[in-house]
Amino acid sequence: MGSRLIGYGSYLPEKIMTNHDFERIMDTTDEWIVQRTGMHERHFAADGEEVVDMAAVAARRALDNAGIGIDDIDMVICATTSPELDFPSVGVQVLGRLGASKNQPAFDVRGACTGYIYALHCARGFFAAGMHRRIMLIGAEKMTRFIDFNDRSTAVLFGDGAGAMIFEHSSSGYSGIIDTVVMADGREFDMLHGTPDHKIAMNGPETYKKAVTLMPDAAQYIMEHAGITADNVDWIVPHQANLRIIHSGAGRLGFPLEKILVTVDKHANTSGASGVLALSYALDNGIIKKGQLILYPAFGSGLTWGAALIRM
Ligand code: UT7
DSSP states (O other): OEEEEEEEEEEOOSEEEEHHHHHHHSSOOHHHHHHHHOOOEEEEOOTTOOHHHHHHHHHHHHHHHHTOOGGGOSEEEEEOSOOSSSSSOHHHHHHHHTTOOSOOOEEEEOOGGGHHHHHHHHHHHHHHTTOOSEEEEEEEEEGGGGOOTTOHHHHTTBOEEEEEEEEEEESOSSSEEEEEEEEEOGGGGGGEEEOTTSOEEEOHHHHHHHHHHHHHHHHHHHHHHHTOOGGGOSEEOOOSSOHHHHHHHHHHTTOOGGGBOOOHHHHOBOGGGHHHHHHHHHHHTTSSOTTOEEEEEEEETTTEEEEEEEEO
């Protein structure tokens, strides 16, 4: 038993923070940021605009796109690392915002930048077990909660936003969420983590080195498992952390530039929202088309990493 994608939606805050805006408030340059990361701008949530606000808009848009209501959804899973409240989950809050009345289950997964892959992995398992008919997967982050404007090495890297996809049970194993793999190595905790005062602690160069090997490894594993190569995949949509990481990993796997989806220039790193925002952007703009095969590897704090194979 498998699934198929029946709707998607996204939300990006109105405020755009450019590299030049950073030049005005810290010791950095547009040239450094573009050369080292490929980022030009990112969206910043307004004061008081929280993960749940962004998640609820993305969820509503996904429901409208699918032409269904919230009570047609049987489960909500939200990938987020940056909620305003410790409890309840953002998933449950979204149910409330959208007026759900069916008592359907909802929960969050906290997998940092790999969070959406973890959510896809859970959904694939539920579909395989025949447990739920329609599952909404949200990725929503307010990474600006963690930005330390005194630390130029991390402040410029992150942005806010939310995306949602709705998958429906299908008897075909070749559509929707076809395969997933997720991994974690807690011994590498020190490389990238949140601090007790809600800041980001990251060893950038070490994280970079891990990202350029672990993401392609997970992607390669998924392709071998499915018996396919880069030639069979329409698009690789890597976690949008850094353009150099994206090109290096996708290149090693044999993907030509024209099959690599890049949104890091516009959204920067939105952690658990990164992949679903990239996919929504590409669908909205006719870049990725219905029926195409997507390989989506991700990597992040934990360390965590993984990949998903999705037929749109
Ligand atoms: O999504 C989760 C996973 N996260 C990642 O994948 C991030 C992985 N790491 C990276 O993307 C890169 O390591 C960074 C973009 C964070 C940094 O790039 P880098 O090429 O590794 O630079 P670096 O940390 O080695 O720093 C090089 C220089 C340093 O100056 P000195 O010591 O050579 O004088 C930094 O102080 O760049 C300096 N620097 C900056 N300069 C201008 C660091 N941040 C900035 C900045 N503007 N914003």
